[in-house]
Amino acid sequence: MLRHGEAMMSNANEKDADRALTRDGRARARETARAASERGWIPDVTLCSASRRSRETLEVMGEADAAFGAVGRTMYLGSLYHFASLDGQYRTHLAECVAREIGILAACPPEEAACAKVPDARTIMAVGHNKGMEEAATELCGEEVRLLPATAALLEREVDADATWADVLSEGKGKWTLVAVATPDGLVANATSS
Template sequence: MRPLRRLLLLRHGKSDWADGSVPDADRPLSPRGRAACRLIAEHLTADQLAPDLVLCSSARRTRETVEQIAGALPAAVPVLTEDRLYLADVSDLLDRLRELDDGVPTVLLVGHNPGIHALATGLLPVGERSRLPTFPTAALAVEDLAVGRWAELGPSTTRLVSFVTPRSLAGSSSH
């Protein structure tokens, strides 16, 4: 049985550093980043990981990540692009998630390291935290809440359902 609340944590795809004059917030995805997002989109579809809401950093690379996985998202899913999520630290991410309406069962948060990794590990029980040793670009952690309300989210309040990286998905496909 699926829990009442599920959190999908996605780090943006690899960004393009070719033009050093581009401000950080305006860096686009690289071709490798777009390819990685396609793998994540296939995984979201295959595992039926459809969010009811998407929270996205305002950075170009996170917005493009959402665009690349859009085919795996429900057609009418709201996407909230928020400046406060750009390079947000773990406490800011947690504050934002605690504001969610309890009527939203599954949320996809698309953000940046180190905040997204710190959030993903910090929500897990201490004994499970080592299951997320790194959080490369386009990695996706799926965590189920062990608490009943978003406002109760905090340390050790989730359990890890799955963790995939583009490399692990590419290795498991028929490519």
């Protein structure tokens, strides 16, 4: 679960979804990417909000490690922007997106190597906005998770071999473990606030 980097202030001539990252937001996203990459937090698949600041966050992270935002393994979804502001609905919507988008990526022609491992994806990264990101992470692990700009929470869970992503994301609260939080300043182990 990754919250986008710090964005420019809104102005009357621009839609909120079109706000760009600040210079500091770009730098901090790059540092978070390094902290995550050094620890092997590399996604098999990424679901990213279609907002400009989310796309730019992923783009900057990709400059630090090409695995972030890899072509054929990244989907940009406008709904991740819209659902972030709805109380208590982000986790359910994220589960629906994962079920739908993993199927779309898995349907790539077999000769496209970028799609080869998608059906067996073990790590999915969601890039988006608060309050939805914090709510979803908190619901999944059953403890408060605080996501500041350009901060990523690694959640993990043991599952049965026949479990699907939709199954494990839609099941009740507290089934996941918060492993750590990656910030631009490094890793905070078992952090519930940073």
